[in-house]
Amino acid sequence: MAGGRLPGPASPGAGAPAHVGLRTSDMAEAREFCRELYYGTLQIEPVGDPGRLEFSADVASLGPITLGDIRYGTDVHVSIGSLETSYHVLIPLTGWLRSRHRGAVVLADPTRAVVYRPTGDIELDWPGTCRLLSVKVERAALERELDAALDQRVVSPMPLGASFDLVDGPGRTWSALVRLLLTELSAPDTLAIRPRMAARWRDMVVRGLALTVEHPYGEEPAGLQGPHRPRTVKRALDAIHAEPRRGWTARDLSTVAGVGVRVLQDSFRRHVGMSPLTYLRRLRLDEVHAELSRSDPGQTNVSEVAYSWGFTHLGRFAGAYRSRFGATPSQTLRDRT
Known part of the structure:
Protein backbone atom coordinates (compact mmCIF):
# COMPACT_ATOMS: atom_id res chain seq x y z
CA MET A 1 0.00 0.00 0.00
CA ALA A 2 1.25 3.46 -0.85
CA GLY A 3 -0.41 5.86 1.54
CA GLY A 4 -3.19 4.69 3.84
CA ARG A 5 -6.38 5.50 5.66
CA LEU A 6 -6.63 8.87 7.28
CA PRO A 7 -8.36 9.04 10.67
CA GLY A 8 -11.32 11.36 10.84
CA PRO A 9 -12.04 14.10 13.36
CA ALA A 10 -15.21 12.46 14.60
CA SER A 11 -16.48 9.00 15.39
CA PRO A 12 -19.86 7.69 14.25
CA GLY A 13 -22.65 8.32 16.68
CA ALA A 14 -26.12 9.69 17.03
CA GLY A 15 -26.09 12.86 14.96
CA ALA A 16 -22.30 12.93 14.74
CA PRO A 17 -20.41 12.87 11.43
CA ALA A 18 -17.65 10.41 10.60
CA HIS A 19 -14.73 11.14 8.27
CA VAL A 20 -12.27 8.74 6.67
CA GLY A 21 -9.72 9.09 3.90
CA LEU A 22 -7.50 6.84 1.81
CA ARG A 23 -4.44 7.38 -0.37
CA THR A 24 -3.24 4.27 -2.20
CA SER A 25 -1.75 2.88 -5.42
CA ASP A 26 -3.36 -0.54 -4.75
CA MET A 27 -6.52 -1.04 -6.86
CA ALA A 28 -7.84 -3.83 -4.63
CA GLU A 29 -7.62 -1.56 -1.59
CA ALA A 30 -9.30 1.32 -3.44
CA ARG A 31 -12.07 -1.00 -4.61
CA GLU A 32 -12.72 -2.35 -1.11
CA PHE A 33 -12.76 1.17 0.35
CA CYS A 34 -15.44 2.31 -2.13
CA ARG A 35 -17.54 -0.83 -1.63
CA GLU A 36 -17.49 -0.39 2.12
CA LEU A 37 -18.54 3.26 2.05
CA TYR A 38 -20.84 3.24 -0.98
CA TYR A 39 -22.14 0.04 -2.65
CA GLY A 40 -21.15 -3.59 -2.32
CA THR A 41 -21.98 -4.23 -6.00
CA LEU A 42 -19.43 -1.65 -7.18
CA GLN A 43 -16.82 -2.87 -9.69
CA ILE A 44 -13.73 -0.86 -10.69
CA GLU A 45 -11.41 -1.89 -13.51
CA PRO A 46 -8.41 0.10 -14.78
CA VAL A 47 -8.47 0.85 -18.51
CA GLY A 48 -5.42 3.10 -18.39
CA ASP A 49 -1.94 2.34 -17.04
CA PRO A 50 -2.46 0.58 -13.65
CA GLY A 51 0.96 1.82 -12.62
CA ARG A 52 -0.38 5.38 -12.69
CA LEU A 53 -3.10 4.66 -10.13
CA GLU A 54 -3.05 7.31 -7.41
CA PHE A 55 -6.37 6.79 -5.68
CA SER A 56 -7.34 9.61 -3.34
CA ALA A 57 -10.55 9.87 -1.34
CA ASP A 58 -11.87 11.96 1.54
CA VAL A 59 -15.32 10.76 2.58
CA ALA A 60 -17.65 12.03 5.30
CA SER A 61 -20.87 10.35 6.43
CA LEU A 62 -23.57 12.34 8.16
CA GLY A 63 -26.84 10.55 8.85
CA PRO A 64 -28.51 9.79 5.50
CA ILE A 65 -25.82 11.49 3.39
CA THR A 66 -22.33 10.42 2.35
CA LEU A 67 -20.05 12.99 0.72
CA GLY A 68 -16.78 12.16 -1.00
CA ASP A 69 -13.95 13.93 -2.88
CA ILE A 70 -12.53 11.17 -5.11
CA ARG A 71 -9.99 10.70 -7.91
CA TYR A 72 -8.13 7.70 -9.39
CA GLY A 73 -5.22 9.24 -11.28
CA THR A 74 -5.65 6.73 -14.14
CA ASP A 75 -8.54 5.90 -16.46
CA VAL A 76 -11.00 3.43 -14.92
CA HIS A 77 -14.33 1.86 -15.79
CA VAL A 78 -16.85 1.70 -12.94
CA SER A 79 -20.03 -0.37 -12.91
CA ILE A 80 -22.63 -0.45 -10.14
CA GLY A 81 -25.70 -2.62 -9.78
CA SER A 82 -29.05 -1.01 -9.04
CA LEU A 83 -28.59 1.36 -6.11
CA GLU A 84 -31.95 0.40 -4.52
CA THR A 85 -31.38 2.23 -1.23
CA SER A 86 -30.05 5.60 -2.41
CA TYR A 87 -30.13 8.47 -4.85
CA HIS A 88 -26.71 9.63 -6.01
CA VAL A 89 -25.15 12.74 -7.58
CA LEU A 90 -21.68 13.07 -9.14
CA ILE A 91 -20.14 16.54 -9.57
CA PRO A 92 -16.87 16.70 -11.54
CA LEU A 93 -14.49 19.29 -10.12
CA THR A 94 -11.89 18.73 -12.86
CA GLY A 95 -12.05 16.83 -16.13
CA TRP A 96 -15.15 14.99 -17.34
CA LEU A 97 -17.08 11.77 -16.79
CA ARG A 98 -19.21 9.71 -19.21
CA SER A 99 -22.24 8.11 -17.53
CA ARG A 100 -24.80 5.59 -18.76
CA HIS A 101 -27.91 4.94 -16.67
CA ARG A 102 -31.42 3.81 -17.64
CA GLY A 103 -30.72 4.49 -21.34
CA ALA A 104 -29.47 8.05 -20.72
CA VAL A 105 -25.90 9.03 -21.57
CA VAL A 106 -24.62 12.10 -19.73
CA LEU A 107 -21.26 13.77 -20.20
CA ALA A 108 -20.72 15.38 -16.80
CA ASP A 109 -18.12 18.09 -16.24
CA PRO A 110 -17.71 21.11 -13.93
CA THR A 111 -20.74 22.68 -15.63
CA ARG A 112 -23.15 19.73 -15.31
CA ALA A 113 -23.81 17.12 -12.59
CA VAL A 114 -25.16 13.63 -13.22
CA VAL A 115 -28.05 12.22 -11.13
CA TYR A 116 -28.93 8.58 -10.44
CA ARG A 117 -32.23 7.23 -9.16
CA PRO A 118 -32.28 3.93 -7.21
CA THR A 119 -33.13 1.63 -10.09
CA GLY A 120 -31.10 0.35 -13.04
CA ASP A 121 -27.39 -0.37 -13.45
CA ILE A 122 -24.75 2.35 -13.83
CA GLU A 123 -21.72 2.39 -16.15
CA LEU A 124 -19.04 5.07 -15.85
CA ASP A 125 -16.04 5.91 -17.99
CA TRP A 126 -13.88 7.84 -15.51
CA PRO A 127 -10.66 9.42 -16.89
CA GLY A 128 -7.66 9.86 -14.64
CA THR A 129 -7.97 13.64 -14.99
CA CYS A 130 -11.43 13.63 -13.36
CA ARG A 131 -11.73 14.52 -9.70
CA LEU A 132 -15.29 14.69 -8.42
CA LEU A 133 -17.68 15.14 -5.52
CA SER A 134 -19.77 12.04 -4.88
CA VAL A 135 -23.02 12.62 -2.98
CA LYS A 136 -25.09 9.66 -1.77
CA VAL A 137 -28.49 10.36 -0.20
CA GLU A 138 -30.63 7.63 1.33
CA ARG A 139 -33.76 6.99 -0.67
CA ALA A 140 -36.29 7.56 2.12
CA ALA A 141 -34.65 10.83 3.22
CA LEU A 142 -34.85 12.50 -0.21
CA GLU A 143 -38.33 11.20 -0.96
CA ARG A 144 -39.68 12.48 2.36
CA GLU A 145 -38.08 15.86 1.75
CA LEU A 146 -39.42 16.24 -1.78
CA ASP A 147 -42.82 15.08 -0.58
CA ALA A 148 -42.79 17.75 2.15
CA ALA A 149 -41.36 20.48 -0.11
CA LEU A 150 -44.04 19.96 -2.76
CA ASP A 151 -46.85 19.15 -0.33
CA GLN A 152 -47.86 16.45 -2.80
CA ARG A 153 -47.57 12.68 -2.98
CA VAL A 154 -44.55 11.43 -4.93
CA VAL A 155 -43.92 8.02 -6.42
CA SER A 156 -40.94 5.90 -5.38
CA PRO A 157 -38.40 5.85 -6.87
CA MET A 158 -38.86 9.41 -8.04
CA PRO A 159 -38.47 10.04 -11.81
CA LEU A 160 -35.69 12.60 -11.49
CA GLY A 161 -33.87 14.28 -14.35
CA ALA A 162 -30.57 12.69 -15.39
CA SER A 163 -28.52 15.85 -14.77
CA PHE A 164 -28.63 19.48 -13.66
CA ASP A 165 -26.72 22.66 -14.34
CA LEU A 166 -23.85 23.69 -12.06
CA VAL A 167 -23.13 27.11 -13.55
CA ASP A 168 -26.26 29.04 -12.63
CA GLY A 169 -29.25 28.72 -10.35
CA PRO A 170 -29.80 26.27 -7.50
CA GLY A 171 -27.29 23.70 -8.83
CA ARG A 172 -24.41 26.12 -8.37
CA THR A 173 -25.51 26.96 -4.82
CA TRP A 174 -26.11 23.33 -3.83
CA SER A 175 -22.76 22.08 -5.15
CA ALA A 176 -20.95 24.90 -3.32
CA LEU A 177 -22.78 23.93 -0.12
CA VAL A 178 -21.74 20.27 -0.50
CA ARG A 179 -18.12 21.19 -1.15
CA LEU A 180 -17.99 23.50 1.86
CA LEU A 181 -19.59 20.90 4.13
CA LEU A 182 -17.11 18.20 3.10
CA THR A 183 -14.22 20.59 3.72
CA GLU A 184 -15.55 21.41 7.17
CA LEU A 185 -16.23 17.77 8.09
CA SER A 186 -12.69 16.85 7.02
CA ALA A 187 -11.10 19.39 9.37
CA PRO A 188 -10.69 19.15 13.14
CA ASP A 189 -12.61 21.29 15.62
CA THR A 190 -15.13 22.96 13.31
CA LEU A 191 -18.74 23.87 14.00
CA ALA A 192 -19.88 21.40 11.34
CA ILE A 193 -18.75 18.36 13.35
CA ARG A 194 -20.84 19.30 16.38
CA PRO A 195 -24.03 17.20 16.35
CA ARG A 196 -26.53 20.05 16.51
CA MET A 197 -24.84 22.00 13.72
CA ALA A 198 -24.20 18.81 11.73
CA ALA A 199 -27.93 18.07 11.74
CA ARG A 200 -28.66 21.50 10.27
CA TRP A 201 -26.04 21.01 7.54
CA ARG A 202 -27.46 17.57 6.77
CA ASP A 203 -30.98 18.93 6.39
CA MET A 204 -29.72 21.75 4.14
CA VAL A 205 -28.03 19.28 1.81
CA VAL A 206 -31.10 17.01 1.53
CA ARG A 207 -33.57 19.89 1.19
CA GLY A 208 -31.32 21.70 -1.25
CA LEU A 209 -31.10 18.65 -3.49
CA ALA A 210 -34.88 18.19 -3.36
CA LEU A 211 -35.24 21.75 -4.67
CA THR A 212 -32.44 21.42 -7.25
CA VAL A 213 -33.14 18.19 -9.14
CA GLU A 214 -35.52 18.14 -12.09
CA HIS A 215 -38.77 16.26 -11.49
CA PRO A 216 -42.25 16.08 -13.06
CA TYR A 217 -44.02 17.56 -10.06
CA GLY A 218 -45.27 21.09 -10.32
CA GLU A 219 -48.04 23.31 -9.09
CA GLU A 220 -50.52 21.26 -11.12
CA PRO A 221 -50.68 17.48 -10.63
CA ALA A 222 -49.04 15.54 -13.47
CA GLY A 223 -50.87 12.26 -12.86
CA LEU A 224 -48.14 10.93 -10.59
CA GLN A 225 -49.11 12.77 -7.46
CA GLY A 226 -52.26 13.60 -5.59
CA PRO A 227 -53.84 17.01 -5.07
CA HIS A 228 -52.54 19.56 -2.62
CA ARG A 229 -53.21 18.50 0.92
CA PRO A 230 -55.37 20.40 3.39
Whole structure:
Protein backbone atom coordinates (compact mmCIF):
# COMPACT_ATOMS: atom_id res chain seq x y z
CA MET A 1 0.00 0.00 0.00
CA ALA A 2 1.25 3.46 -0.85
CA GLY A 3 -0.41 5.86 1.54
CA GLY A 4 -3.19 4.69 3.84
CA ARG A 5 -6.38 5.50 5.66
CA LEU A 6 -6.63 8.87 7.28
CA PRO A 7 -8.36 9.04 10.67
CA GLY A 8 -11.32 11.36 10.84
CA PRO A 9 -12.04 14.10 13.36
CA ALA A 10 -15.21 12.46 14.60
CA SER A 11 -16.48 9.00 15.39
CA PRO A 12 -19.86 7.69 14.25
CA GLY A 13 -22.65 8.32 16.68
CA ALA A 14 -26.12 9.69 17.03
CA GLY A 15 -26.09 12.86 14.96
CA ALA A 16 -22.30 12.93 14.74
CA PRO A 17 -20.41 12.87 11.43
CA ALA A 18 -17.65 10.41 10.60
CA HIS A 19 -14.73 11.14 8.27
CA VAL A 20 -12.27 8.74 6.67
CA GLY A 21 -9.72 9.09 3.90
CA LEU A 22 -7.50 6.84 1.81
CA ARG A 23 -4.44 7.38 -0.37
CA THR A 24 -3.24 4.27 -2.20
CA SER A 25 -1.75 2.88 -5.42
CA ASP A 26 -3.36 -0.54 -4.75
CA MET A 27 -6.52 -1.04 -6.86
CA ALA A 28 -7.84 -3.83 -4.63
CA GLU A 29 -7.62 -1.56 -1.59
CA ALA A 30 -9.30 1.32 -3.44
CA ARG A 31 -12.07 -1.00 -4.61
CA GLU A 32 -12.72 -2.35 -1.11
CA PHE A 33 -12.76 1.17 0.35
CA CYS A 34 -15.44 2.31 -2.13
CA ARG A 35 -17.54 -0.83 -1.63
CA GLU A 36 -17.49 -0.39 2.12
CA LEU A 37 -18.54 3.26 2.05
CA TYR A 38 -20.84 3.24 -0.98
CA TYR A 39 -22.14 0.04 -2.65
CA GLY A 40 -21.15 -3.59 -2.32
CA THR A 41 -21.98 -4.23 -6.00
CA LEU A 42 -19.43 -1.65 -7.18
CA GLN A 43 -16.82 -2.87 -9.69
CA ILE A 44 -13.73 -0.86 -10.69
CA GLU A 45 -11.41 -1.89 -13.51
CA PRO A 46 -8.41 0.10 -14.78
CA VAL A 47 -8.47 0.85 -18.51
CA GLY A 48 -5.42 3.10 -18.39
CA ASP A 49 -1.94 2.34 -17.04
CA PRO A 50 -2.46 0.58 -13.65
CA GLY A 51 0.96 1.82 -12.62
CA ARG A 52 -0.38 5.38 -12.69
CA LEU A 53 -3.10 4.66 -10.13
CA GLU A 54 -3.05 7.31 -7.41
CA PHE A 55 -6.37 6.79 -5.68
CA SER A 56 -7.34 9.61 -3.34
CA ALA A 57 -10.55 9.87 -1.34
CA ASP A 58 -11.87 11.96 1.54
CA VAL A 59 -15.32 10.76 2.58
CA ALA A 60 -17.65 12.03 5.30
CA SER A 61 -20.87 10.35 6.43
CA LEU A 62 -23.57 12.34 8.16
CA GLY A 63 -26.84 10.55 8.85
CA PRO A 64 -28.51 9.79 5.50
CA ILE A 65 -25.82 11.49 3.39
CA THR A 66 -22.33 10.42 2.35
CA LEU A 67 -20.05 12.99 0.72
CA GLY A 68 -16.78 12.16 -1.00
CA ASP A 69 -13.95 13.93 -2.88
CA ILE A 70 -12.53 11.17 -5.11
CA ARG A 71 -9.99 10.70 -7.91
CA TYR A 72 -8.13 7.70 -9.39
CA GLY A 73 -5.22 9.24 -11.28
CA THR A 74 -5.65 6.73 -14.14
CA ASP A 75 -8.54 5.90 -16.46
CA VAL A 76 -11.00 3.43 -14.92
CA HIS A 77 -14.33 1.86 -15.79
CA VAL A 78 -16.85 1.70 -12.94
CA SER A 79 -20.03 -0.37 -12.91
CA ILE A 80 -22.63 -0.45 -10.14
CA GLY A 81 -25.70 -2.62 -9.78
CA SER A 82 -29.05 -1.01 -9.04
CA LEU A 83 -28.59 1.36 -6.11
CA GLU A 84 -31.95 0.40 -4.52
CA THR A 85 -31.38 2.23 -1.23
CA SER A 86 -30.05 5.60 -2.41
CA TYR A 87 -30.13 8.47 -4.85
CA HIS A 88 -26.71 9.63 -6.01
CA VAL A 89 -25.15 12.74 -7.58
CA LEU A 90 -21.68 13.07 -9.14
CA ILE A 91 -20.14 16.54 -9.57
CA PRO A 92 -16.87 16.70 -11.54
CA LEU A 93 -14.49 19.29 -10.12
CA THR A 94 -11.89 18.73 -12.86
CA GLY A 95 -12.05 16.83 -16.13
CA TRP A 96 -15.15 14.99 -17.34
CA LEU A 97 -17.08 11.77 -16.79
CA ARG A 98 -19.21 9.71 -19.21
CA SER A 99 -22.24 8.11 -17.53
CA ARG A 100 -24.80 5.59 -18.76
CA HIS A 101 -27.91 4.94 -16.67
CA ARG A 102 -31.42 3.81 -17.64
CA GLY A 103 -30.72 4.49 -21.34
CA ALA A 104 -29.47 8.05 -20.72
CA VAL A 105 -25.90 9.03 -21.57
CA VAL A 106 -24.62 12.10 -19.73
CA LEU A 107 -21.26 13.77 -20.20
CA ALA A 108 -20.72 15.38 -16.80
CA ASP A 109 -18.12 18.09 -16.24
CA PRO A 110 -17.71 21.11 -13.93
CA THR A 111 -20.74 22.68 -15.63
CA ARG A 112 -23.15 19.73 -15.31
CA ALA A 113 -23.81 17.12 -12.59
CA VAL A 114 -25.16 13.63 -13.22
CA VAL A 115 -28.05 12.22 -11.13
CA TYR A 116 -28.93 8.58 -10.44
CA ARG A 117 -32.23 7.23 -9.16
CA PRO A 118 -32.28 3.93 -7.21
CA THR A 119 -33.13 1.63 -10.09
CA GLY A 120 -31.10 0.35 -13.04
CA ASP A 121 -27.39 -0.37 -13.45
CA ILE A 122 -24.75 2.35 -13.83
CA GLU A 123 -21.72 2.39 -16.15
CA LEU A 124 -19.04 5.07 -15.85
CA ASP A 125 -16.04 5.91 -17.99
CA TRP A 126 -13.88 7.84 -15.51
CA PRO A 127 -10.66 9.42 -16.89
CA GLY A 128 -7.66 9.86 -14.64
CA THR A 129 -7.97 13.64 -14.99
CA CYS A 130 -11.43 13.63 -13.36
CA ARG A 131 -11.73 14.52 -9.70
CA LEU A 132 -15.29 14.69 -8.42
CA LEU A 133 -17.68 15.14 -5.52
CA SER A 134 -19.77 12.04 -4.88
CA VAL A 135 -23.02 12.62 -2.98
CA LYS A 136 -25.09 9.66 -1.77
CA VAL A 137 -28.49 10.36 -0.20
CA GLU A 138 -30.63 7.63 1.33
CA ARG A 139 -33.76 6.99 -0.67
CA ALA A 140 -36.29 7.56 2.12
CA ALA A 141 -34.65 10.83 3.22
CA LEU A 142 -34.85 12.50 -0.21
CA GLU A 143 -38.33 11.20 -0.96
CA ARG A 144 -39.68 12.48 2.36
CA GLU A 145 -38.08 15.86 1.75
CA LEU A 146 -39.42 16.24 -1.78
CA ASP A 147 -42.82 15.08 -0.58
CA ALA A 148 -42.79 17.75 2.15
CA ALA A 149 -41.36 20.48 -0.11
CA LEU A 150 -44.04 19.96 -2.76
CA ASP A 151 -46.85 19.15 -0.33
CA GLN A 152 -47.86 16.45 -2.80
CA ARG A 153 -47.57 12.68 -2.98
CA VAL A 154 -44.55 11.43 -4.93
CA VAL A 155 -43.92 8.02 -6.42
CA SER A 156 -40.94 5.90 -5.38
CA PRO A 157 -38.40 5.85 -6.87
CA MET A 158 -38.86 9.41 -8.04
CA PRO A 159 -38.47 10.04 -11.81
CA LEU A 160 -35.69 12.60 -11.49
CA GLY A 161 -33.87 14.28 -14.35
CA ALA A 162 -30.57 12.69 -15.39
CA SER A 163 -28.52 15.85 -14.77
CA PHE A 164 -28.63 19.48 -13.66
CA ASP A 165 -26.72 22.66 -14.34
CA LEU A 166 -23.85 23.69 -12.06
CA VAL A 167 -23.13 27.11 -13.55
CA ASP A 168 -26.26 29.04 -12.63
CA GLY A 169 -29.25 28.72 -10.35
CA PRO A 170 -29.80 26.27 -7.50
CA GLY A 171 -27.29 23.70 -8.83
CA ARG A 172 -24.41 26.12 -8.37
CA THR A 173 -25.51 26.96 -4.82
CA TRP A 174 -26.11 23.33 -3.83
CA SER A 175 -22.76 22.08 -5.15
CA ALA A 176 -20.95 24.90 -3.32
CA LEU A 177 -22.78 23.93 -0.12
CA VAL A 178 -21.74 20.27 -0.50
CA ARG A 179 -18.12 21.19 -1.15
CA LEU A 180 -17.99 23.50 1.86
CA LEU A 181 -19.59 20.90 4.13
CA LEU A 182 -17.11 18.20 3.10
CA THR A 183 -14.22 20.59 3.72
CA GLU A 184 -15.55 21.41 7.17
CA LEU A 185 -16.23 17.77 8.09
CA SER A 186 -12.69 16.85 7.02
CA ALA A 187 -11.10 19.39 9.37
CA PRO A 188 -10.69 19.15 13.14
CA ASP A 189 -12.61 21.29 15.62
CA THR A 190 -15.13 22.96 13.31
CA LEU A 191 -18.74 23.87 14.00
CA ALA A 192 -19.88 21.40 11.34
CA ILE A 193 -18.75 18.36 13.35
CA ARG A 194 -20.84 19.30 16.38
CA PRO A 195 -24.03 17.20 16.35
CA ARG A 196 -26.53 20.05 16.51
CA MET A 197 -24.84 22.00 13.72
CA ALA A 198 -24.20 18.81 11.73
CA ALA A 199 -27.93 18.07 11.74
CA ARG A 200 -28.66 21.50 10.27
CA TRP A 201 -26.04 21.01 7.54
CA ARG A 202 -27.46 17.57 6.77
CA ASP A 203 -30.98 18.93 6.39
CA MET A 204 -29.72 21.75 4.14
CA VAL A 205 -28.03 19.28 1.81
CA VAL A 206 -31.10 17.01 1.53
CA ARG A 207 -33.57 19.89 1.19
CA GLY A 208 -31.32 21.70 -1.25
CA LEU A 209 -31.10 18.65 -3.49
CA ALA A 210 -34.88 18.19 -3.36
CA LEU A 211 -35.24 21.75 -4.67
CA THR A 212 -32.44 21.42 -7.25
CA VAL A 213 -33.14 18.19 -9.14
CA GLU A 214 -35.52 18.14 -12.09
CA HIS A 215 -38.77 16.26 -11.49
CA PRO A 216 -42.25 16.08 -13.06
CA TYR A 217 -44.02 17.56 -10.06
CA GLY A 218 -45.27 21.09 -10.32
CA GLU A 219 -48.04 23.31 -9.09
CA GLU A 220 -50.52 21.26 -11.12
CA PRO A 221 -50.68 17.48 -10.63
CA ALA A 222 -49.04 15.54 -13.47
CA GLY A 223 -50.87 12.26 -12.86
CA LEU A 224 -48.14 10.93 -10.59
CA GLN A 225 -49.11 12.77 -7.46
CA GLY A 226 -52.26 13.60 -5.59
CA PRO A 227 -53.84 17.01 -5.07
CA HIS A 228 -52.54 19.56 -2.62
CA ARG A 229 -53.21 18.50 0.92
CA PRO A 230 -55.37 20.40 3.39
CA ARG A 231 -53.71 22.06 6.34
CA THR A 232 -55.06 19.46 8.77
CA VAL A 233 -53.30 16.64 6.93
CA LYS A 234 -50.12 18.69 6.62
CA ARG A 235 -50.06 19.29 10.39
CA ALA A 236 -50.34 15.57 11.11
CA LEU A 237 -47.65 14.73 8.54
CA ASP A 238 -45.30 17.33 10.00
CA ALA A 239 -45.80 15.84 13.47
CA ILE A 240 -45.12 12.30 12.23
CA HIS A 241 -41.94 13.30 10.41
CA ALA A 242 -40.72 15.39 13.34
CA GLU A 243 -41.05 12.45 15.80
CA PRO A 244 -41.36 9.17 13.86
CA ARG A 245 -40.37 7.07 16.91
CA ARG A 246 -43.08 8.53 19.12
CA GLY A 247 -45.97 6.21 20.04
CA TRP A 248 -48.56 8.15 18.07
CA THR A 249 -52.22 7.16 18.27
CA ALA A 250 -54.97 8.19 15.89
CA ARG A 251 -56.38 10.45 18.62
CA ASP A 252 -52.98 12.11 19.21
CA LEU A 253 -52.68 12.96 15.53
CA SER A 254 -56.25 14.19 15.26
CA THR A 255 -55.56 16.52 18.19
CA VAL A 256 -52.48 17.89 16.42
CA ALA A 257 -54.53 18.35 13.25
CA GLY A 258 -57.39 20.01 15.09
CA VAL A 259 -60.11 17.71 13.75
CA GLY A 260 -61.85 14.52 14.79
CA VAL A 261 -60.29 11.09 14.30
CA ARG A 262 -62.72 10.06 11.56
CA VAL A 263 -62.31 13.33 9.66
CA LEU A 264 -58.52 13.01 9.74
CA GLN A 265 -58.62 9.39 8.62
CA ASP A 266 -60.94 10.23 5.72
CA SER A 267 -58.70 13.16 4.71
CA PHE A 268 -55.59 10.99 4.84
CA ARG A 269 -57.14 8.31 2.67
CA ARG A 270 -58.24 10.94 0.17
CA HIS A 271 -55.01 12.98 0.04
CA VAL A 272 -52.29 10.53 1.12
CA GLY A 273 -53.78 7.24 0.00
CA MET A 274 -53.75 5.53 3.40
CA SER A 275 -54.65 6.11 7.06
CA PRO A 276 -52.35 8.14 9.36
CA LEU A 277 -51.12 5.08 11.26
CA THR A 278 -50.50 3.13 8.04
CA TYR A 279 -48.42 6.07 6.81
CA LEU A 280 -46.49 6.10 10.10
CA ARG A 281 -45.86 2.36 9.86
CA ARG A 282 -44.58 2.71 6.28
CA LEU A 283 -42.28 5.54 7.30
CA ARG A 284 -40.86 3.44 10.14
CA LEU A 285 -40.34 0.47 7.79
CA ASP A 286 -38.38 2.76 5.45
CA GLU A 287 -36.24 3.93 8.37
CA VAL A 288 -35.56 0.36 9.48
CA HIS A 289 -34.62 -0.58 5.92
CA ALA A 290 -32.25 2.38 5.65
CA GLU A 291 -30.63 1.58 9.00
CA LEU A 292 -30.16 -2.11 8.19
CA SER A 293 -28.78 -1.24 4.74
CA ARG A 294 -25.90 0.75 6.23
CA SER A 295 -25.22 -1.34 9.36
CA ASP A 296 -22.54 -3.89 10.13
CA PRO A 297 -24.14 -7.38 10.26
CA GLY A 298 -21.72 -8.40 13.00
CA GLN A 299 -22.73 -5.55 15.29
CA THR A 300 -26.43 -5.07 14.52
CA ASN A 301 -29.43 -7.00 15.80
CA VAL A 302 -32.56 -6.86 13.64
CA SER A 303 -34.89 -7.16 16.64
CA GLU A 304 -33.24 -4.24 18.42
CA VAL A 305 -33.52 -2.03 15.33
CA ALA A 306 -37.18 -3.00 14.91
CA TYR A 307 -37.98 -2.29 18.57
CA SER A 308 -36.21 1.08 18.38
CA TRP A 309 -38.63 2.09 15.59
CA GLY A 310 -41.72 1.00 17.49
CA PHE A 311 -42.28 -2.52 16.11
CA THR A 312 -43.10 -4.65 19.14
CA HIS A 313 -44.63 -7.64 17.32
CA LEU A 314 -41.70 -9.10 15.38
CA GLY A 315 -43.81 -11.55 13.38
CA ARG A 316 -46.04 -8.80 11.98
CA PHE A 317 -43.00 -6.59 11.45
CA ALA A 318 -41.20 -9.27 9.41
CA GLY A 319 -44.28 -9.85 7.25
CA ALA A 320 -44.82 -6.13 6.59
CA TYR A 321 -41.12 -5.66 5.85
CA ARG A 322 -41.01 -8.50 3.33
CA SER A 323 -44.18 -7.24 1.67
CA ARG A 324 -42.71 -3.75 1.23
CA PHE A 325 -39.11 -4.60 0.25
CA GLY A 326 -39.34 -8.12 -1.16
CA ALA A 327 -36.73 -9.42 1.31
CA THR A 328 -36.48 -10.26 4.99
CA PRO A 329 -34.80 -7.79 7.39
CA SER A 330 -31.94 -10.24 7.93
CA GLN A 331 -31.38 -10.46 4.16
CA THR A 332 -31.14 -6.67 3.95
CA LEU A 333 -28.62 -6.63 6.78
CA ARG A 334 -26.57 -9.46 5.32
CA ASP A 335 -26.63 -8.15 1.73
CA ARG A 336 -26.26 -4.46 2.52
CA THR A 337 -24.95 -2.39 -0.40
